[in-house]
Amino acid sequence: MAAGRAADVLLVSLGSTAGLRRADDELADSLRRAGASVELARPVAPRPLPTLMLTDLEWARSARRAAREALERQGPARPPAVIYSTTTAALLWRRPGAIRFDALAASNRPGRHGLWQRPLERGRLREAPLLLPWSERSLDGLGADDADRRTLVLPVPVEPSGPLPGAAGQPAAVAQPRASAQPPRDIAAVTYAANPAKKGLGRVLRAWRAVRDPAGSDELVIAGVSREQLVRDRLIAAEEPGVRVTGPLPTDDFRALLRRACVFVCAPRREDYGIVQLEALADGCQLVTTAAPGPYAALPIARELDARLVGDDLAAALRMALQQPLADYAQRARAALAPFSRDAVDRIVADELLPRLLA
Numbered sequence: 367m368a369a370g371r372a373a374d375v376l377l378v379s380l381g382s383t384a385g386l387r388r389a390d391d392e393l394a395d396s397l398r399r400a401g402a403s404v405e406l407a408r409p410v411a412p413r414p415l416p417t418l419m420l421t422d423l424e425w426a427r428s429a430r431r432a433a434r435e436a437l438e439r440q441g442p443a444r445p446p447a448v449i450y451s452t453t454t455a456a457l458l459w460r461r462p463g464a465i466r467f468d469a470l471a472a473s474n475r476p477g478r479h480g481l482w483q484r485p486l487e488r489g490r491l492r493e494a495p496l497l498l499p500w501s502e503r504s505l506d507g508l509g510a511d512d513a514d515r516r517t518l519v520l521p522v523p524v525e526p527s528g529p530l531p532g533a534a535g536q537p538a539a540v541a542q543p544r545a546s547a548q549p550p551r552d553i554a555a556v557t558y559a560a561n562p563a564k565k566g567l568g569r570v571l572r573a574w575r576a577v578r579d580p581a582g583s584d585e586l587v588i589a590g591v592s593r594e595q596l597v598r599d600r601l602i603a604a605e606e607p608g609v610r611v612t613g614p615l616p617t618d619d620f621r622a623l624l625r626r627a628c629v630f631v632c633a634p635r636r637e638d639y640g641i642v643q644l645e646a647l648a649d650g651c652q653l654v655t656t657a658a659p660g661p662y663a664a665l666p667i668a669r670e671l672d673a674r675l676v677g678d679d680l681a682a683a684l685r686m687a688l689q690q691p692l693a694d695y696a697q698r699a700r701a702a703l704a705p706f707s708r709d710a711v712d713r714i715v716a717d718e719l720l721p722r723l724l725a
Contacts (some may be wrong), residue, residue: 464496472507503661528619560590566633650696
């Protein structure tokens, strides 16, 4: 944003996860490419709290402070359009604005976890001038009367991080001729487990142990969590054969892992969107997954690409992916991700979102 110029759009970015931060950065960049000036307001992360109710409350308070301070900086002359990223960011707003969300508290905060969030969310959704779900299924839990002309589906863009290296599912020894310019897929499987319980890491590990050849050198690489935590939680042994734990990684390093992996494997208890799975598909991994409740964007794509790899028998699906991969899986995956491309999302932002925000 140019010095001294008020922003056209204030984006209140909750940023409570790496995926949310990436999604908000992408939206801000897309708005700028469409010609808008954007200010990104990021709340200060609260201290860890024991319940989702308290956690959401502290994040909502922090988002309100960030939004108020940003609006005060803008001054009264020409207040910007406001987008709140997630309904949590909007719960305690002082000024109505558009709400962008991957999932609603109505669906992912059941029972006592959402006692105060769900009724307040319903009010904010009624008051918002524009609703921006990440996918059609992000509307789950929204009443039919609310899913009206105020709704514009706005996906998170997912791009390949490089050329497709090797053939998905082939072992490193036969993935590519040595003369190839691209490295082989020399990692059997990768999973992401920043929240091990939610991501179903225990099920993934049981499947891997059932499939892995004890005499072989294949690895399951676990990203997003420390080895110390997994040992402490008794998910892995201090010396677990065939398992490598990287801890949290910068985005570029994680995407480099995906480009080397035959399979991305996961068993989420619930998936509110699944950016990582879409990134894995974009980088040529086969997606081995269980079905999960929530607006799991990659799930219908994975079923269409190879239904054998989706189901409750995770070990059988993983074995199938490693031993009998479909030769054209990676190419078809990239074609299926066309609606998630940056160009496709830019067209929605320029042609539909920005005119409605600034009207």
